Amino acid sequence: MKASMNLPAIIQTLSENQLLISEFSLVEPLDIRGIVADSRQVQPGMLFVAIPGLTYDGHHFIDQAIxxxxxxVVGEQPNIEISVPYIQVADSRRALAMLSAAWHGFPARKMTVIGVTGTDGKTTTCNFIYHILKAAGIAVGMISTVNAIIGEESLDTGFHVTTPEAPQIQGLLSKMAFRKPTPITHVVLETTSHGLAQHRVAGCEYDIGVFTNITHEHLDFHGT
Structure with missing residues (x-):
């Protein structure tokens, strides 16, 4: 599936998800060619989402993105005057996820999504479920912190720590849902607590949830 999106569709997606605060009035539809949250990855025609982080604030890199x-540009700060349309949203991370899902045609909605979360054992559990479904003859894919499996293709995701950012997740889900000649019907998605808290999997409607366990790790991030 060829991803595509224009400004009216962007406004509609943000509005439907209660994210839109203010918008830029523009008559032309203005198509975009991609969505990123890293100004270094911006290419001509892309939409840039400015995300305030723990170390860096994406709003400081808007000029570089332009x-x-x-x-x-989509961001949380008000009254930013720049040379391109700026859309203020309530939550940049959630906006990134929902726009990425819409950009790819909401691929998760076309599959049965099995999410696996918990402190320990997520990757192992994902692999167990994946191989059980595959042995049963089901067209299944998997996204873990180690690799992504689409059909017979295994991709080194390079993440190894946490759930990837929303554009990467939605891109992989799109390859599965719109795979030819045989689409993937089930996907096992390893979902870290950081990924959940930072809305990286917003736009992934889970059909089944698996919770392995909970221990004291990551309290520095989540608190008590």
Whole structure:
């Protein structure tokens, strides 16, 4: 499936998910060619989402994103005057996830999504479920912190620590849901607590949830 999206569709997606605060009035539809949250990855025609982080604030890199070719910017800060349309949202991370899902045609909705979370054992459990479903003859894919499996293809995701960012997740789900000649019907998605808290999997409607366990790890991030 060829991903595509224009400004009215962007506004609609943000509005439907109660994220839109203010929008830029523009008559032209203004198509975009991709969605990123890293200004270094911006290419001409892309939408840049500015995310305030623990170390860096993406709003400080808006000018760099525009120089690299961003044609629309989405962020949380108000009253930003720039040379391209700026859309203020309530939550940049959730906006990134929902826009990425919409950009790819909401691929998770076309599959049975099995989410696996918990402190320990997520990757092992994902592999167990994946191989059980595969042995049963089901067209199944998997996204873990180690690799992604689409049909007979195994991709080194390079994450190894946590759930990838929303654009990467939605891109992988899209390859599965729209795979030819045989689409993937079930996907096992390893879901870390950080990924949940940072809305990286927003737009992934889970059909089944698996909870392995909970221990004291990551209290520095989540608190008590």
């Amino acid at each position: 120089r690299n070719g961003a044609v629309i």
